[in-house]
Amino acid sequence: MATSAVPAPEEQSVSSFPNPPGLLYKFYTDENVRAGLAPKPPPPAKGSYHMYGAPFDTEDAMIRSLEDQGIQRLYPQNHDKRAELKKLNRSILVCFLELLDVLINNPASPARNQKIADLRILFINMHHLINEFRPHQARETLRVIMERQKKQREDMITQVQRATEKARGILKECSETLSQITSSLPPAEGAVGGGAGGRKEEPMDTSQAVGAAGGRLVDDSVHLLTDLQDAELCTLIDSLISGTPP
16 A cells, blocks of 8 residues: 655754845835834843854853853963963964874874864963953053044144134234225315205215225124134044044
């Protein structure tokens, strides 16, 4: 009696990597964003989780100790990082030469696996020591960034001060020129009668006209200086935001 074969259940493969961006950006179109249909970002992970097949916990320290990871510590708790790194480097070289000697003389010897395990522990200890420099590296990187921003601000302040001094010099020259023009003008004549009905025309005060023109010139120069300062400050802010020098 023939029996029909029962099909085996299909295995579902799970990718350890997220979907390509081509499958995600389509959800964030302008229409979806305006309508509130775009998916919201996932909440921050809390507690324990797995990443690339390794378990992690959000409550763990930034740099976990070797004991917490179940790895043998090859250097004391209170140590000089540079000296211990040099020791580990020499130990790795010696262990590697011993491994080569075992592979040449007796490749099937169980000492080969032991040397490989020793190399693994040595490299993990060295890597852990290097990671202890990360906080120091972060502080130094932050210090360099702040010094660069300080230098950019100082340069921008110097440029603004130079522009201010130049504008003040221009205003001073304008004021002196206006004073010379005013002093060289002839005195105003007396009232002159004439016109229909015996109306008297007031003489034009040339000094007041020149003074008004000079005041307008000063105001225009001040506005120009203000615009220059605003433009320089905007350039400074844009450069600080983008991280590029002005």
